[in-house]
Structure formats: structure tokens, C-alpha cells
Amino acid sequence: xxxxxxxxxxxxxxxxxxxxxMTNTISHELVHQWFGNYMTMEWWDHFWLSEGFATYYASVGxxxxxxxxxxxxxxxxxxRMITDVVQRALQEDVLPTRHPVLYTALTENGLEVKxxxxxxxxxxxxxxxxxxxxxxxxxxxxxxxxxKNL
Numbered sequence: 001x002x003x004x005x006x007x008x009x010x011x012x013x014x015x016x017x018x019x020x021x022m023t024n025t026i027s028h029e030l031v032h033q034w035f036g037n038y039m040t041m042e043w044w045d046h047f048w049l050s051e052g053f054a055t056y057y058a059s060v061g062x063x064x065x066x067x068x069x070x071x072x073x074x075x076x077x078x079x080r081m082i083t084d085v086v087q088r089a090l091q092e093d094v095l096p097t098r099h100p101v102l103y104t105a106l107t108e109n110g111l112e113v114k115x116x117x118x119x120x121x122x123x124x125x126x127x128x129x130x131x132x133x134x135x136x137x138x139x140x141x142x143x144x145x146x147x148k149n150l
Contacts, residue, residue, distance in 0.1 A: 028061075056081075
């Protein structure tokens, strides 16, 4: 469940930080709905795909919206992703509690590990990296083909 500050905009009360968080949260959940229509995991091994796409494309969604006519550029979503997602993934990845994003969970305890923050961060970072390395056109074409093959 999300806090009200992540969902409810109140003119004159909502801070810029709340507006950024709200836009990111709504984008994240919309991505889940969109990708959920195309792919549903058979088991939790590919949980990282769902959360990775939602984490990465939430920033893309924020970039595309805004009430000032400039889109979400003034929120600097792609730059914020570096500090909010990529850097945190790198910090978490050196801890003894780290685990790969593709993780086979055979027990209920294993499922708790899958819901750790690192899966969101590492998976979102991996997708960001693939988009940068491949270039956006190739990344989109590959994603389109991936979804068609499901």
C-alpha cells in the first residue's frame, strides 16, 4: 500500500519532492499493468523482469509527463535514476545479503529474498544499461520482439 503523499496531489501542499515521488509511483504501477497484460511469470524466478521494467520505465514515464509543458524533464528522472537506483544497487551488491536477480526460490523464505529492494534496483539498472549500450531504437525493437515471442 502506498502512502497518500505518493498518490494524492494537493495544490499548494504537495512539495516538488512529493510530486516527483508521486509521478514515479504512478508510472511504476502503470508499467506493471501494461507489462502484466503481456507477461505473467510461471514462477518467481523472473520476478526481476516485472520489477526491472517497472523501475526503469517509471523513470521514462516521469520524463514524459509534466504540467508545465516541458514534460518531466525538470524532474530529471533519468539522472535521478542514477542516484536513486543504480548507485543504491551498487551499494547493496557488495553486502553479504546480495543475490542475483535471476534467483530460484524453492521455499517461502526464498520468496522473501526475491522481494528485496536489490531486485528492483539491479534489474532496473540492467535494463537502463542495456538501453544505453544497444541504443534506444534497438532496445525497443528487441523488447517488442521479446513481447511478441511470449
